[in-house]
Each structure stands twice: as C-alpha cells, then as structure tokens.
Amino acid sequence: MPQNADRRFRDDHRTRWYGFASMHLSQAARDALDKLRAVLAKEVGPIMPRAWESATMPPSVRETLASLDLMRPEGVAEVEADSTMFSGFRNYVLARTDASVATMHNGQSGLFRATVRHGGAPEQVAVLDPKVRSFALAGAFALTEPDHGSDIAGGLATTARFDEAAGDGEGRWIIDGAKRWIGGASTADIIAVFARDVADSQVKVFLVPSESSGLSMDTMVGKAALRPMQNSVIRFEEVAVPESARLREMNSWRDVNRILRVMRSDVAWIATGLQAGALDAALAYVRKREQFGRSIGSCQLVQEKLARILGNLTASLGMVVQLSAQQDAGNYVDANSALAKMQTARMARESVSLAREVHGGNGILLENDAARFFADAEAVYSYEGTHEVTALIVGPALTGESAFV
Ligand SMILES: Cc1cc2nc3c(=O)[nH]c(=O)nc-3n(C[C@H](O)[C@H](O)[C@H](O)COP(=O)(O)OP(=O)(O)OC[C@H]3O[C@@H](n4cnc5c(N)ncnc54)[C@H](O)[C@@H]3O)c2cc1C
Numbered sequence: 001m002p003q004n005a006d007r008r009f010r011d012d013h014r015t016r017w018y019g020f021a022s023m024h025l026s027q028a029a030r031d032a033l034d035k036l037r038a039v040l041a042k043e044v045g046p047i048m049p050r051a052w053e054s055a056t057m058p059p060s061v062r063e064t065l066a067s068l069d070l071m072r073p074e075g076v077a078e079v080e081a082d083s084t085m086f087s088g089f090r091n092y093v094l095a096r097t098d099a100s101v102a103t104m105h106n107g108q109s110g111l112f113r114a115t116v117r118h119g120g121a122p123e124q125v126a127v128l129d130p131k132v133r134s135f136a137l138a139g140a141f142a143l144t145e146p147d148h149g150s151d152i153a154g155g156l157a158t159t160a161r162f163d164e165a166a167g168d169g170e171g172r173w174i175i176d177g178a179k180r181w182i183g184g185a186s187t188a189d190i191i192a193v194f195a196r197d198v199a200d201s202q203v204k205v206f207l208v209p210s211e212s213s214g215l216s217m218d219t220m221v222g223k224a225a226l227r228p229m230q231n232s233v234i235r236f237e238e239v240a241v242p243e244s245a246r247l248r249e250m251n252s253w254r255d256v257n258r259i260l261r262v263m264r265s266d267v268a269w270i271a272t273g274l275q276a277g278a279l280d281a282a283l284a285y286v287r288k289r290e291q292f293g294r295s296i297g298s299c300q301l302v303q304e305k306l307a308r309i310l311g312n313l314t315a316s317l318g319m320v321v322q323l324s325a326q327q328d329a330g331n332y333v334d335a336n337s338a339l340a341k342m343q344t345a346r347m348a349r350e351s352v353s354l355a356r357e358v359h360g361g362n363g364i365l366l367e368n369d370a371a372r373f374f375a376d377a378e379a380v381y382s383y384e385g386t387h388e389v390t391a392l393i394v395g396p397a398l399t400g401e402s403a404f405v
Contacts, residue, residue, distance in 0.1 A: 017092060017276065020321050024085050032073035033093050039064060040097040048098045049366040051228040055221070058228075061101055062187070066135035071109050084262065085324040088269040092320075095273025096280065099376035100229040102270045107184040107229075108132065110266040112139030114259045115192045119205050119247035128207075139207075140188040142179040142234060143256075150389045153253050156203055158236065160195035162243075172240040173206060178233065181383075185210065185232035186219055192247075193236070194256065205250040206241050214239040225379035257334065260385075264337035265323050267384040271344035272316040274373050274380065278348075278355035279309045281369040285359050296358070305354040312347035319343060335397035342390035345381045352377040 021030055043064055051058055070090055072081050080086055094102035113132045117125055131137035148155035158177025166172035175195050185191055191208045217234040286297035296302050323340045356363035356374040363370050381387065392403040
C-alpha cells in the first residue's frame with residue numbers, strides 16, 4: 001500500500017474509534033483490538049461476501065477468533081477484559097468487518113457467557129467460564145419460541161418439570177417445548193434453555209447438551225440477512241437433565257432481565273460497528289468511481305451522504321461509550337440499554353442505506369461490502385428487542401406509566 005494510503009487509513013481509523021477508545025481503554029486493550037482488526041482485514045473480511053452468498057460460516061472464522069483469546073487477551077487485566085467497555089469495542093471492531101461474524105462471536109462471548117456468568121452459582125461459573133472463554137465449550141442462548149418473541153416474558157411456554165423418580169431416583173428436570181431463531185445452536189455443545197418451572201411458574205435456565213435424547217433441531221433457511229450465521233429451530237421432547245444443569249442464580253424473569261440489559265448494550269455496539277463498516281465501504285467506493293469525468297467523492301450530494309453516515313456513527317459511538325462507562329461503574333438501567341439499542345439500530349438503518357445509495361447499482365452486489373451491511377442491519381434492528389419493544393421500555397421510564405396492560 002502506498003505511504004499516503006497508509007496514512008489515510010490510519011487517520012480514518014483514528015477518527016472513527018481510536019479517539020474514543022484511547023480515553024477508555026488501556027494500551028494493552030487497544031493493542032489487542034488492533035491485532036483483531038488486522039486479522040479480520042486479512043483473513044476474514046475477504047471471505048465474507050462468498051460466505052454470505054452461500055449462507056455458510058467458514059469454520060476457519062470461529063477457529064481464528066478463538067485463537068485470539070478475545071475474552072481474555074494477553075496483557076489485558078481481567079477486570080478490563082470483562083468490562084462492558086472492552087466487550088463493546090470488541091463487538092464494534094468485529095461488526096465493522098461483518099455483522100454475522102460479530103453476532104456469532106457475541107453469541108458465545110455475550111449471550112451464552114453472560115447467561116453462565118450472571119446465572120450460575122459461583123462454583124458453576126468457576127468451572128464453566130474458562131471453557132466458555134476459550135470456546136472449549138461452545139454455547140447457544142435459547143429464549144425465543146415459535147409463538148413468543150416480543151411477549152416472551154409472560155408468554156414463555158417451554159416447561160421444566162422436576163421428576164424425583166427419574167435418573168435412578170436422583171431426580172431429573174424434564175424439558176418440553178420449542179425454541180426458534182437460536183444462533184449458533186447447530187455448532188453448540190450446550191444450549192442454555194429458558195423454561196418455565198411448572199411447580200412455581202418461574203423462568204429458570206438449564207444447560208442442555210445438544211446431543212441430548214429428545215432434542216432435535218433444524219437450521220433455518222432462506223434468510224435475507226446475516227446469512228452466514230446459522231439459526232435453528234429446536235424441539236425438546238421430554239429432554240432430561242440433572243439438577244446440576246440448572247443455573248442456580250436464575251430463578252425468575254427479574255433475573256433474566258439482568259442479563260438482557262447487558263446483551264442489549266452489546267447489540268448497540270454491533271449496530272455502531274456496522275455503520276463504521278458501511279462508511280469504510282462507501283469511502284472506498286467513492287474514491288475510485290468516476291462519473292461526469294470526476295470522482296463521485298467530489299460531488300456535493302455524495303459528500304452530504306457521507307457526512308450523515310459519519311454523524312450517525314459518531315452519535316452512536318458517543319452513546320454506547322457513555323452507556324458502557326455507566327455500566328462499568330455499576331450503574332445498570334434497563335431503559336438506558338434499551339434506548340441505546342433502539343437509537344443505534346435506527347441510525348444504522350439510515351447509515352447502511354446511504355452507504356448502499358452512493359454505490360448506485362453496484363450497491364446491491366455482494367462484491368461491494370455495502371450490500372452486506374445493508375441487508376444485515378435489518379436483523380440487528382429486530383433482534384434483542386425490536387424497535388417498538390425497546391421504545392416501550394424507555395417510554396414508561398419517562399412517563400412512569402407502563403405501556404403493557
Ligand atoms: C438473526 C436473528 C438472530 C436471533 N438470535 C436469537 C438467539 O440466538 N436466541 C434467541 O433466543 N432469540 C434470537 N432471536 C430472536 C429475536 O430476539 C426476536 O426475533 C425478537 O425478540 C422479536 O421477536 P419476533 O421476531 O418473534 O417478533 P414479534 O414479537 O412477532 O413482533 C412482530 C412485530 O410486532 C411488534 N410488536 C410486538 N408487540 C408489540 C407491542 N406490544 N407494541 C408494539 N409493537 C409490538 C414488534 O416490534 C415487531 O415489529 C434472533 C432473531 C433474529 C432475527
């Protein structure tokens with residue numbers, strides 16, 4: 001790469017996240033993210049258009065990410081590696097390359113790990129967390145059901161019944177029901193299943209081995225977003241697990257909410273990172289495309305679109321950094337996470353649409369990354385709490401009146 005281009009790349013890189021990161025992360029943490037970014041640029045980014053088209057995640061992607069030990073990178077103190085600021089920037093860097101890759105990694109490092117860490121008793125966490133961090137134990141998070149998405153809190157229909165006579169008199173939990181949209185389930189060793197205890201009607205979480213008798217799954221096909229990321233429908237017919245498989249600190253929907261608010265912030269960071277990726281794609285394209293005898297990057301109306309993307313991106317970054325700073329100071333508020341998810345995903349939708357637009361017709365071709373970001377933003381907009389549902393968490397916090405009867 002010529003020296004000028006090198007300098008420009010560094011400047012762009014600094015503008016879009018380094019300024020924020022340098023205020024909130026140690027040098028070691030920034031080094032780990034720089035290394036991640038370099039690996040993604042060389043080994044992952046180039047293969048994602050093809051992966052998107054074939055709707056398959058190349059196994060090398062997960063292997064590469066696992067080998068980087070991103071949940072406990074070398075030289076980064078444990079407290080910082082586990083901070084929401086670091087996991088946020090990690091999601092940002094991943095999503096800037098590809099939203100499916102970020103969603104896949106976050107399925108393990110965010111959804112599954114948070115469930116184990118916040119839901120497990122200390123002795124369960126001590127055994128499981130190192131395996132989760134290293135990907136030695138791959139997991140999936142199974143909350144959503146075929147008939148219950150936004151209304152899952154009250155509607156969750158999968159049941160767990162403790163049968164004292166089962167398991168040679170030791171007792172077993174018997175799980176029945178179905179889950180839908182479960183990311184990474186097809187490659188998971190363990191599925192974290194949210195089920196309602198028939199004895200007290202409370203929602204509890206069970207770590208169910210994916211090879212369990214009575215468990216079956218199908219990969220969902222025909223997706224128009226996040227295609228390389230596999231989602232599954234899972235059925236449970238009298239699946240038996242021992243008491244030791246139950247996460248002992250998850251005993252009600254209130255406990256589930258403790259993890260959802262962490263997860264919504266992770267997704268807000270993904271929605272921010274994918275805007276950075278869309279801007280990268282738009283800038284690369286307008287620099288090389290000429291019309292009317294000049295670069296389209298010199299056209300005023302094109303520059304206005306780029307400025308709007310950068311405005312959305314910068315506003316999103318400011319919001320997620322502030323959210324993570326609050327959370328790392330111990331201040332977790334449901335409405336704050338919901339607001340960040342709602343707002344960043346909304347801005348992401350506009351940003352990816354503008355990035356696609358400056359590509360003209362080429363913006364729908366997968367060889368141009370903008371096409372992928374454009375489609376993937378739709379899934380990010382809807383998962384982990386839709387626009388309406390997140391708004392209906394923020395609204396009551398403003399008015400003091402619940403929007404749900
Ligand atoms: C790519 C992808 C990956 C996912 N991964 C996982 C996963 O790993 N694990 C998991 O458990 N789940 C996962 N999900 C599920 C996801 O969290 C749900 O899709 C989401 O919660 C919305 O539920 P739904 O799709 O059933 O929509 P619905 O709840 O059916 O909503 C349909 C529409 O109605 C609106 N709506 C519903 N209720 C109201 C209301 N009261 N007021 C106003 N509007 C309302 C919604 O906002 C939405 O616009 C994933 C989803 C996707 C798309």
